[in-house]
Amino acid sequence: MKKPIILVNYKTYETSYGKRGLELAKTLERVSIDTSTEIIIAVPATMITRISQEVSIPVYAQHVDGLPEGAHTGAVLPEHIKDAGARGSLLNHSERRVRLDEMDDALKRMKKLGLESVVCVDRYELVVPMGLLYPTAILIEPPELIGSGVSVSKAKPEVITNAVKEIRKVEGVYLIAGAGISSGEDVFISIKLGSDGIGVASAVMKAKDPKKVVESFVLEALKAIDQK
């Protein structure tokens, strides 16, 4: 992972799959190349292979199960996403919670497979406990702001500042902030407050011009990093 971290979670929006999902990935790859910044995309499991074969930016799954290989119908295992071409996965997103034991099992297998991991938490008090499982990054998102267009940066900046204080207790784990991020200013504030990057979904997945949106995010992120 390279700073600033711009993580776009496709979720299951109508632009998350098929030709539109692939075209969006190519657009985000273009922005990544033009601005020399890394943009990570978390895509539906069925799109991992199709997209990872077409773009050079990191493609993540949105979830993995920490279950063993065997009789677990419908599970998505770390081995599956690795084989599909994923670089990593989100874990424990507020829309897809994971039991702590399964998260620990998943993370251990992901590390063995060389997969990156972004563990989601909904409060700063969990940054250290989850950080001590040593994922690649922690993504903090107040669930009540997700999809609202009201950003954590503006509505709850203390969530970011408290999480930044906490992540400093866990060496080598990045902190990403998300929920309601919808403008370059939201990105600038988040990174100025100390996050290593942002997580975003609706502002990009529902945008008429996602290229313009993400370009503004990247430019503000780079400006914030320069001013740190």
Ligand SMILES: O=C[C@H](O)COP(=O)(O)O
């Ligand atoms: O993973 C992304 C978060 O759930 C934020 O979603 P949002 O940007 O639509 O608020």
